[in-house]
Every structure is written in structure tokens, then in C-alpha cells.
Amino acid sequence: MSNERPVNITVNKRTSEFIVEWNDGHRSVYPFELLRAACPCASCQGGHENMSREPKEQVFEMHLGDSPATRISAVKQVGSYGLTIVWEDGHDYGIYSWHYLRALCPCEVCRSRR
Numbered sequence: 001m002s003n004e005r006p007v008n009i010t011v012n013k014r015t016s017e018f019i020v021e022w023n024d025g026h027r028s029v030y031p032f033e034l035l036r037a038a039c040p041c042a043s044c045q046g047g048h049e050n051m052s053r054e055p056k057e058q059v060f061e062m063h064l065g066d067s068p069a070t071r072i073s074a075v076k077q078v079g080s081y082g083l084t085i086v087w088e089d090g091h092d093y094g095i096y097s098w099h100y101l102r103a104l105c106p107c108e109v110c111r112s113r114r
Contacts, residue, residue: 004102009083011072018072018085020101028105033070035085037062038104041093053097055104057114 008021018030038059042048064070068088076084082097102110 004098006098006101009075011075013072016066016070022102026102026105026110028102028107028110030101030104030106032072033062033064033066034059034104034106035072035096036070036087036091037064039085039091039094040096040100041091043093053099053103055100059104060106060111 003023005023006020007023008019010019012019016032018032018035020028020030022028038055039045040051040055042051045051069091071088072085073088074086076086076092078084078095082095082100084092084095086092096104103114105111
């Protein structure tokens with residue numbers, strides 16, 4: 001997973017799913033609430049010392065529900081290595097690197113590799 005790059009990203013606000021098609025043919029479908037629970041910013045992670053290239057396992061068990069905090073307003077690319085999600089509550093500090101997003105894939109195949 002060192003050269004992971006998305007070839008297509010779809011934000012489906014109707015189903016609250018963020019879909020990434022990767023250059024190796026894999027397709028990741030992320031519920032919006034998972035992306036927010038796993039926000040990689042220092043504030044959400046509890047400080048810089050808690051930030052990591054890998055998502056914490058507990059984010060897969062968090063259920064935040066539907067609210068402005070879990071609704072995507074916009075997505076902005078950050079250089080050639082990731083993106084920032086702008087949430088309806090105004091939060092937009094996390095940079096989701098391609099590596100972090102791929103490591104966050106909730107499918108059974110990817111979860112079994114962790």
C-alpha cells in the first residue's frame with residue numbers, strides 16, 4: 001500500500017457515502033460518520049503527540065449519527081498526497097493522506113489485514 005492513489009472520488013450525499021476507486025482496482029466505501037470519527041487533525045486526535053499515519057481501531061466502532069458534524073459540505077485536494085473534508089459544522093482541519101484513507105477502508109478484506 002505504498003503507492004495508493006485514487007483514480008476517482010465520489011461524494012454521495014444521499015447515501016452519506018464517500019467512495020474512492022484506487023489505482024490498484026480496489027473500491028473503498030466510507031460512511032461519512034467513519035470519516036469524521038477518524039478525522040486526523042490534532043484537535044480530533046487529542047494533540048499532535050496522538051497523531052498517526054494509521055487510523056485508530058476504535059473509530060470503526062464509533063457511531064456519531066447524522067448531524068452537521070457528519071455531513072460533508074466540500075472536499076479539497078491537498079497537494080498530490082491527500083485531501084481535506086469540509087464538514088457542514090465548519091470543521092476542515094484534517095488532512096486525509098492517500099495512505100491514511102486506504103488504511104481506513106472499512107471493507108472486510110482491508111479490515112482483516114489490520
